[in-house]
Amino acid sequence: MARLIEQFERLPGIGPRSAQRLALYLLRQPEEQSQAFAEALLAARQLVGQCQRCGHLSAESHCNICVNQERNIGIICVVADSRDLLAIERTREFKGNYHVLGGLISPMDGVGPETLLIQALIKRLDPEVVQEVILALTPSVEGDTTSLYLARLLRPFCKVTRIAYGLPMGSELEFADEITLARALEGRRTFE
């Protein structure tokens, strides 16, 4: 019992109390459910790997976005990890392809460019196919460092853009922090 609680506690966002509640719940359910849970866990771990092209989670050698013929292969959106990719997919606004770096450059944590999936990205940049790389990284020190590094590296191959930093929807100007407001001003756009 203690071992099961400990395993749950290791998951992000689950504290000791939640872990206990989840473990107790599972023990009260029929045995088949624990069996199904354990099998799903092992199977997922065994079957889900990385897409060999973009680095996204995938059970096949290529993920369902990379094999989708209807997606525009001329635009590659670069994200830090698969969660960010899924967030962008939820907007239903982006019809291009992705590239998942597997993290952000962070010298403080010992993460250098060589540990990220950058060489594979450069190999994808056939100038006859790819017109634009969109850097969709978080607005933070690590995100900015990585964006700057990639922009310099990729510019010889194609146009490099980054997503807009500014006021989020529904926010109040007066409560925005100074850096966000300064960036929103600096990044202003002409009305079309």
Next chain:
Amino acid sequence: MARLIEQFERLPGIGPRSAQRLALYLLRQPEEQSQAFAEALLAARQLVGQCQRCGHLSAESHCNICVNQERNIGIICVVADSRDLLAIERTREFKGNYHVLGGLISPMDGVGPETLLIQALIKRLDPEVVQEVILALTPSVEGDTTSLYLARLLRPFCKVTRIAYGLPMGSELEFADEITLARALEGRRTFE
């Protein structure tokens, strides 16, 4: 006593308990403090009016920003109210002038363009002086409506821009709402 509590309760962000605490505090202080408070209130109300040029709060006929010779009169930043102006001033990034509309167009609340300080803004747009108007309105239905209205109206006079909408600083891509992410993608910029 009840009347004083009631007056405090009317202020934004102050509930019945806070109102009671503030009223009790004042009653425990020497009488001079209540006197000073009341006088400050009446004096502020009497002396602080609107800047005749930009609509910002001001004790003089023109506010301290409008009379400041070091500010660039070629750029006017349009905000909904004085609180937003002060927020932008805190960034220390903007060196132009302002125009305070006094609200946003909101047909639901019966606020039409005619109730806002728009005619006075148009009068300020001497094409030989003003090169750019920046619309710094909140990203909301009312803000967007007002921005669109003003953009159409002001474009014959000068360049009209709006502040960037996108990811706020330090935010996580995966937790951004879909509309913010979609706008951040749509508003992407070329790396320079």
